[in-house]
Amino acid sequence: MSRWTKGLNPEQRAAVEHGEGPLLVLAGAGSGKTRVITHRVANLMEAGVGGEAILAVTFTNKAAGEMRERLQRMVGPAARAVTMSTFHALGLSMLREELGRGRKGKGARFVIYDTGDQLACLRTLAGRLRLRRTYDLEAVLARISAWKNAFVEPGATPEGDDDYAQVAAIFYPAYEEALRALAAVDFDDLVVRPTRMLEREPACRERWAGRFRHVLVDEYQDTNGSQLRMLRALAGGHRNLCVVGDDDQAIYGWRGAEVRHILEFERDFAPCKVVALERNYRSVARVLELANAVIAGNAARHPKRLVPTREAGPAVRLVVLEDGDAEAAWVAEEIEARLRERRFRPGQVAVLYRSNRLAQALETGLRAQRVPYRVLGGRSFFDRKEVKDLVAYLRVCHSPADAISLRRVINFPPRGIGPATVEKLAAWAEAESQPLFRAVERAAEALGPGDRALPALAQFWGVIGRAARRLREGGDLLAGVQALVEDIGLHDEVLDSAQSGAAAERRWAGVADLLAGVRGYAARAERPSLREFLSQITLADLDKDKEEEDRGERVTLSTLHGAKGLEWACVFLVGMEEGILPHERILNPSVADMESGDLSEERRLCYVGITRAKDELTLTRAARRVLHGKPRERAPSRFVSELPGTLLEVVDRAAPPPEADVREHLRKIKAMLGGPGSG
DNA sequence: GGCTATGCTTTTTTT
DNA sequence: AAGCATAGCC
Numbered sequence: 114m115s116r117w118t119k120g121l122n123p124e125q126r127a128a129v130e131h132g133e134g135p136l137l138v139l140a141g142a143g144s145g146k147t148r149v150i151t152h153r154v155a156n157l158m159e160a161g162v163g164g165e166a167i168l169a170v171t172f173t174n175k176a177a178g179e180m181r182e183r184l185q186r187m188v189g190p191a192a193r194a195v196t197m198s199t200f201h202a203l204g205l206s207m208l209r210e211e212l213g214r215g216r217k218g219k220g221a222r223f224v225i226y227d228t229g230d231q232l233a234c235l236r237t238l239a240g241r242l243r244l245r246r247t248y249d250l251e252a253v254l255a256r257i258s259a260w261k262n263a264f265v266e267p268g269a270t271p272e273g274d275d276d277y278a279q280v281a282a283i284f285y286p287a288y289e290e291a292l293r294a295l296a297a298v299d300f301d302d303l304v305v306r307p308t309r310m311l312e313r314e315p316a317c318r319e320r321w322a323g324r325f326r327h328v329l330v331d332e333y334q335d336t337n338g339s340q341l342r343m344l345r346a347l348a349g350g351h352r353n354l355c356v357v358g359d360d361d362q363a364i365y366g367w368r369g370a371e372v373r374h375i376l377e378f379e380r381d382f383a384p385c386k387v388v389a390l391e392r393n394y395r396s397v398a399r400v401l402e403l404a405n406a407v408i409a410g411n412a413a414r415h416p417k418r419l420v421p422t423r424e425a426g427p428a429v430r431l432v433v434l435e436d437g438d439a440e441a442a443w444v445a446e447e448i449e450a451r452l453r454e455r456r457f458r459p460g461q462v463a464v465l466y467r468s469n470r471l472a473q474a475l476e477t478g479l480r481a482q483r484v485p486y487r488v489l490g491g492r493s494f495f496d497r498k499e500v501k502d503l504v505a506y507l508r509v510c511h512s513p514a515d516a517i518s519l520r521r522v523i524n525f526p527p528r529g530i531g532p533a534t535v536e537k538l539a540a541w542a543e544a545e546s547q548p549l550f551r552a553v554e555r556a557a558e559a560l561g562p563g564d565r566a567l568p569a570l571a572q573f574w575g576v577i578g579r580a581a582r583r584l585r586e587g588g589d590l591l592a593g594v595q596a597l598v599e600d601i602g603l604h605d606e607v608l609d610s611a612q613s614g615a616a617a618e619r620r621w622a623g624v625a626d627l628l629a630g631v632r633g634y635a636a637r638a639e640r641p642s643l644r645e646f647l648s649q650i651t652l653a654d655l656d657k658d659k660e661e662e663d664r665g666e667r668v669t670l671s672t673l674h675g676a677k678g679l680e681w682a683c684v685f686l687v688g689m690e691e692g693i694l695p696h697e698r699i700l701n702p703s704v705a706d707m708e709s710g711d712l713s714e715e716r717r718l719c720y721v722g723i724t725r726a727k728d729e730l731t732l733t734r735a736a737r738r739v740l741h742g743k744p745r746e747r748a749p750s751r752f753v754s755e756l757p758g759t760l761l762e763v764v765d766r767a768a769p770p771p772e773a774d775v776r777e778h779l780r781k782i783k784a785m786l787g788g789p790g791s792g
Numbered sequence: 793g794g795c796t797a798t799g800c801t802t803t804t805t806t807t
Numbered sequence: 808a809a810g811c812a813t814a815g816c817c
Contacts, residue, residue, distance in 0.1 A: 531794045674805045
């Protein structure tokens with residue numbers, strides 16, 4: 114028995130000790146999944162497999178980081194040689210390296226478009242295709258993404274689908290062409306394009322498949338079609354592919370993940386060793402009972418139960434509060450009491466919710482109780498306008514061909530270059546078959562020598578030129594960015610454009626955070642470059658540095674998606690209502706939605722939330738909640754109302770609804786006291 | 793042609 | 808509550 118199999122149960126040990134060939138680990142929640150992966154890697158290394166020959170793929174940077182840390186604790190610095198990465202980050206390095214092989218590595222100069230950039234791109238295309246404003250571009254984008262991940266070429270989209278698919282079929286070729294012209298790749302490209310190269314170019318396949326002698330995949334139930342093909346291309350030769358997952362925790366169907374990948378792995382990679390981990394080491398028995406009961410409501414699944422190894426624990430509570438604010442306030446008070454009584458440290462507590470919008474009220478409640486917290490995930494940071502604007506400047510400096518970013522900043526801060534001028538520039542560029550930035554460069558030619566916008570354009574292009582020079586390889590990245598911020602007068606712009614002092618402060622904090630991110634990156638990176646920084650901020654969390662700092666000192670707020678793979682001693686699962694969990698959009702799918710709602714995925718989401726709790730679990734719901742502006746009576750989530758009463762201890766703290774005239778009276782009093790929210 | 797204010801809508805989850 | 812589109816104003 115090797116040192117890495119001591120203390121494991123027989124199934125875990127079998128998975129860790131398995132040698133060559135396909136391995137499927139069906140790992141129930143809390144069954145020691147990450148442990149199996151890290152121990153397996155350590156065991157392989159002890160058996161003489163070099164760290165550089167091992168690839169471990171996860172879905173989030175958080176998971177990758179956590180895994181690396183655990184491995185480091187086990188094998189020390191040798192862990193650094195192991196590639197631990199997300200599919201997207203792996204695809205990015207493959208793309209950079211492969212495209213960099215071309216003459217002078219020119220092809221490797223590209224930017225990564227996130228969803229917002231993709232939509233901006235579609236919006237400009239809509240104008241050009243004369244399809245303006247008629248279509249839900251997000252729905253179009255969803256179709257295009259699905260096609261890309263299924264390797265459907267732009268000209269070969271299936272006919273006879275719904276209206277949205279027909280519109281998307283028009284957009285798709287134009288979109289792909291646009292990305293090429295913009296020197297941009299989207300998230301899907303990061304997996305699809307390297308996979309295509311692996312499949313088509315034997316030399317490329319040799320380089321990468323030969324490099325990784327063992328491939329391990331976490332959360333396999335969340336792989337989509339292109340990711341599976343990438344794995345096939347990488348591990349199809351030696352077949353040393355170990356996948357770990359749980360069909361009950363498949364929660365990414367909406368972005369193309371297919372549960373059947375894990376259900377069919379045995380057949381896909383036969384002959385294949387299968388190990389099932391059902392013993393749960395995480396949660397007290399009462400939590401597991403609830404989890405088992407909730408997930409049993411799903412028909413299509415590997416029937417299995419989590420087997421408890423711990424004591425019964427306290428009863429799981431379902432607490433009913435009056436409204437959303439009362440719910441948040443009550444949760445915050447409960448948490449504060451637990452911290453005060455030293456029953457938990459902040460880092461052991463989490464509040465989980467279905468959608469990000471529930472976070473605001475909770476933040477308010479926790480602030481009121483002076484409970485330190487962090488909000489996990491939520492792309493919110495990069496969605497902040499001032500951050501996006503600054504990043505767009507940096508992108509234009511790095512790659513002037515990025516016309517989406519160029520359009521974003523050409524008149525920011527406002528300098529008198531309006532839509533009409535931009536369209537003239539675009540028309541000239543189109544006619545001359547030149548990128549948009551050439552039109553800016555040669556504005557006199559594009560607009561005519563007397564145009565009013567010429568000075569502004571010259572000034573703008575001067576700013577970009579200066580910044581680009583400062584930000585070139587080898588320069589001081591932080592100083593360069595600071596000088597750019599200075600040059601565009603971002604500080605004044607943020608101050609002037611904000612409605613209030615507080616808003617200005619918040620906005621400037623966004624810029625400051627980005628600068629801190631640059632500083633952190635420059636300190637961390639071996640060879641800091643603008644290109645690498647831009648890639649990282651699109652793919653990863655900038656808050657990483659901040660998180661490391663105070664690990665364990667803060668209560669976590671997270672969506673259910675963001676919470677997967679994590680655990681806390683004390684968990685609050687809020688918003689247990691029809692319309693929130695399960696989500697409205699699943700119950701009443703709109704025409705733009707690709708497939709009719711998948712209720713089973715919502716149930717799995719609920720299951721994921723429940724199984725995050727180790728010692729104590731509380732579910733809450735509000736009897737009324739303000740949604741779409743108006744307060745509405747809320748029905749309890751079917752996931753709890755259909756359960757036998759023995760599994761939950763129901764606590765009703767909601768007052769009966771006030772009569773309409775009383776409510777009106779209250780509203781008037783509140784208005785007199787200075788409006789709602791002033792309390 | 794460009795900017796600003798007002799009125800209007802709008803809400804899933806993430807790489 | 809915030810973001811977006813439209814309309815009106817400079």
